[in-house]
Amino acid sequence: MSWTDPTGKRIRRGIGHKSKVNRRTAKARRLELQISLNENRGQQGSARSPWVMWSERYLVNRTAELMPKTIAMHHQVVRLLTENAYRSHELVMALTPARANDVVASWRTLVGPATVAKWVRIAKTVFTHALNEGEVLMNPFAHISGAEPTPAQRERHVTIEDVTKVTQYLLEQKPKTAAGWEGFKTRAGVALMVQLGYWTGMRTGECRHTAGILIHGHQELDEDRYILYPRGEYETTKQKQRVIRIEPTLRLWWKQHGKYLQTMGKKPSNPYRVVKDAMEVVDVEPFTFADLRRTRDVIWHQTYPSHVCNVWLGHSERVAQKHYLSVSEEHYS
Structure with missing residues (x-):
């Protein structure tokens, strides 16, 4: 099993004979390895930013790129992540996929499914930027669907x-x-x-x-x-x-x-x-x-x-x- 980290380094890990490991198991093991590498790099004191500092810089940089209403939603999602996903002074990489699941579950108690889907899409965008900057080794929201729930098709033709x-x-x-x-x-x-x-x-x-x-x-x-x-x-x-x-x-x-x-x-x-x-x-x-x-x-x-x-x-x-x-x-x- 191999993947490329944000620095461009190719990482290879053996997880067993191909015929004995299905795709789901391989994906789960890769996720465990990535989390382990994330934690190890954090313990080694590598140059990583605290979430609060990085998120403030992210919002400043994106303000010129996005429409006012869109950047307002990014501010809202960043605030929600700060309140629900991070403890004080935690690094950006501290958010794991398991904790991201808990965050999304808490969002579902606050708003409807369409709004949750919108927040998930924005969170994916935020962490894609973090991934590109080398702050994280993986996007913790990558496994969560950002598609809005589609109701039963009502093909109403208006006369x-x-x-x-x-x-x-x-x-x-x-x-x-x-x-x-x-x-x-x-x-x-x-x-x-x-x-x-x-x-x-x-x-x-x-x-x-x-x-x-x-x-x-x-x-x-x-x-x-x-x-x-x-x-x-x-x-x-x-x-x-x-x-x-x-x-x-x-x-x-x-x-x-x-x-x-x-x-x-x-x-x-x-x-x-x-x-x-x-x-x-x-x-x-x-x-x-x-x-x-x-x-x-x-x-x-x-x-x-x-x-x-x-x-x-x-x-x-x-x-x-x-x-x-x-x-x-x-x-x-």
């Missing part, structure tokens, strides 16, 4: 009738008191989000961001395309500038309601709850903004080439096949 019912209800429910106008303005903004989600396939955050831009009159939906700029001018794997097709039906809807929304609407807040309440009132089967995006992807793929649809929607062919393309009831009729 134009469902969208019309929801948006009409959101726009027609006038408040009876002066205090109710703020809620009405929010509902008007959410109605625009639903229309954008159905006709353009934008992600939830993109719908909310675009609705705010349109309501404040910074852009219009009067052409056959719309340039979507990333929020905060930061480009990520999901938030990139792209040109989206604007369907004639959406342009007509905006022409009818645009001036009204610019006068009465505001950038939506808490759109999930507003849409959920509206669907219960108008008796529509519940759907999410991801369902709206999936529906648009399927509709466009029936008319346009795949590479064109993927450019409009801002994802790859692999992502479209895995998450969005599915069979609707209309395919059977």
